[in-house]
Amino acid sequence: MLYQPIARFARMLLRGFGKFEIIGAEKLPKEGGYVITCTHRGWMDVVALGTSILPAEVHFMAKKELFSKKIADKFLRDINAFPVDRENPGPSSLKVPIQLLKQGKTIGIFPSGTRTSEDVPLKRGAVTIANLAKVPIVPAAYSGPKGLKDLLRGEKTRIVIGDPIPTAGGEPSQGKKDLGELTDRLALAMSNLEAGVASLD
Template identity: 35%
Template sequence: MNLYNLGKALCNGVLRPLHRLEVIGAENIPTTGGVLLCSNHIDNLDPPIVGISSPRTIHFMAKEELFRLPILKSILPSINAFPVKRGMSDKQALRTGLQVLKDGNVLGLFPEGTRSKTGELGQGLSGAGFFALRTDATVVPCAIIGPYKMFKPLKVVFGKPLDFHELRERKATADEATESIMNSIQELLEKNK
């Protein structure tokens, strides 16, 4: 068993009962091919919660600072996480993300770039739109609906894949594509409260 699957099994055993996790729409994640999975970001536990909710292995982009911490710097690459420098265009992170999608894997992103302090959905960064437009990956919106309180229900909702055909055809901007993704996440949040 690799470290990702071991971590997933451990997190599943602890986090699922602790947060009474309910997963909706996991069937919306295609079983094969590149998938760009975009979620809101409300807690540090979001990556493992989305990870245990997804039927497929997810490659997460994680803030570079985490890779400087003694224990995490050796664990993160083993669980398919790769670093991104926040607040600037990180060409290496963009190349890695494109490769993940071109190889037919799932790339997990939190387009807001940081946790929401209010729980409300924030502004999305253009990186999500960049990946959506530069590849033919299926784009799946995801909503995490809290609160993260022990034994209070927590929901992860995977929405239906978004149709990016028209945006790709007319060469939309990355910001437009991100806005479309964020609107879909907002809809999931409102429908599943």
């Protein structure tokens, strides 16, 4: 597996060039699986989130198109990414992350789904997965370089971790209203974290 060496090398680069600060790491659950969601602005936030909980590892959901080439497929799987069909999500899209969560793993999801600075409504996917697996959701926000040029200029990288949000426990009767309320709570938490981390600059 390539995850550990690549993540440790990436963290060294983040610390060496632009300084790397993780705020709120003590809030992460000490036992069991959980879903961690993060604001998404570019590929650098994926790297930062992936190194922020070391030595634990994050298993990332990624769009299936990224796995179309054999070499890319092998590399992505070696760094704990797994494909999801965003255009036609179905029960199979939930199976892998729920299995991993029940094994005590951490699933990383970028709920906006797109790398943009615009306000994108949070999808219910993260909430649905966490609820069915009976695990908490941990909101997080990223602030820092958008690419290597910004990093090499010494721009600081931050990951701010919020308080875990408990789910209702995966009851089959869980209604859209309850999942909607959880989604709204997650959206508010992430928005507050994003505003907070921006104010630190």
